[in-house]
Amino acid sequence: MGALKGSYAGDGSHVDSYYAASANASPERPALSGNTEIDVCIVGAGYSGLSTGLHLVEKGYKVAIIEGARVGWGASGRNGGQIVNGLNASLQTIKVRYGQDTANFVAGLAQEGGEIIRERIKTYDIKCDLKETNVFTGLTKAHMDELEARMKLWDSYGIKNQEMLDKNQLRDHVNSDLYEGGLIDHSGGHMHPLNLALGEAAAFEKLGGIIYEMSPVTGVDTDAAKPVVKTRDGQLTCKTLVLCGNAYLGHVVPTLTSRVMPVSTQMMATAPLGEELANSLIPGDGCVEDIRYILDYFRLSADKRMLFGGGTVYGGTDPKDIKAKLFGNMVKVFPQLKGVQIDHAWSGNFALSFSRVPQMGRIGNNTYFAHGYSGHGVTGSHTFGRILSEAIDGDLTRFDVFENVPWYPFPGGRALRVPYSMMGSWWYALKDRLGV
DSSP states (O other), X not given: OOOOTTXXXXXXXXXXXXXXXXXXXXXXXXXXXXXXXXXEEEEOOSHHHHHHHHHHHHTTOOEEEEOSSSTTOSGGGTSOOEEOOSOSSOHHHHHHHHOHHHHHHHHHTXXXXXXXXXXXXXXXXXXXXXXXXXXXXXXXXXXXXXXXXXXXXXXXXXXXXXXXXXXXXXXXXOOOXXXXXXXXXXXXXXXXXXXXXXXXXXHHHHTTOEEEXXXXXXXXXXXXXXXXXXXXXXXXXXXXXXXXXXXXXXXXXXXXXXXXXXXXXXEEEESOOOHHHHHHHSTTOOEEEEOSSSOEEXXXXXXXXXXXXXXXXXXXXXXXXXXXXXXXXXXXXXXXXTTOOEEEEEEEEEEEETTSSOEXXXXXXXXXXXXXXXXXXXXXXXXXXXXXXXXXXXXXXXXXXXXXXXOOOOTTHHHHHHHHHHHHHHHHHHHHHHTO
């Protein structure tokens, strides 16, 4: 296939990742062509769009999803596959910024995304290697204090699935000398993210939903009485439009461009390690992440590869050598992997909001959007998809809470958002290195 005209996605194929190499069979859908109409049009076939669409078709709506590449091409098919509860911003931060009522509200849905994922997997028999537990690790005494404060804070909101692990207890879950201890979230977990997206797409289509692939959006008219989405070869008119392009929406909707910044993160997959070595490294078979500002995150795949990620590049560009960027970090955690072969290395963008709180809102009366999960999109997107579907179906109760949460532009606007964020990351990286 040649490059798609006006596309951010080359020829639209999935990137050369472990996930693409191990993806379940999925049909190639046709591109949008000609003029058509439908009740609800969703831009973006990632988790936000698929979650919203699946909830709506379950309610009986006629829904079409327009995707510029293939289903799950963006962050939804490339991420760490970790089911991490909560938002990027802590409950304490939300309380200080927005008040106790908003913190109570957010705490009430902190675990909802993971519950939705598990329900989808069970209801639609999605084969995506679901496994349980999520472990947060600390490298310093300060990190351990931070984890204990987190556990107590969540416990105060009635979230009681977490427990502290000292250095020896952590070895039952992560067998590394690097860490002082950790915190286990028994309601966390992990899965094959691209296969989850493909399974949700299949469920959506089984219930009557339509997906147009290879259809980069070239323009959106949100001022019309019925919003119009234009692509390379067609246009779709709808009663309600939902924008779920997130980090890959680009400049198609100028109103949203300044709200978020694309940030790339990197991953790699080793060759299969074998049962004995793999299980000696992560005996609990949960997913793991440390709590530094620029963190490492890792887990075992179903075929016992180490999937290791980390790093950030503000502005969403790809580093020249992903393996070189990540390999040393992996060996610090697990020196046993010093000579291991790397079979896949890839990068992908997530959308960062300045406040680290995801955003949901409306443009005019008939266009909704959700974006800015800031690295916590696996669970957040599933929750937001449900809330968007509730709003479109007439229940604005939860939508209104998020729509009314203030959002803040990056200092200096679009021109300075990358250097500003880089300076901030350098400061926090220094604090990580100094252990303060």
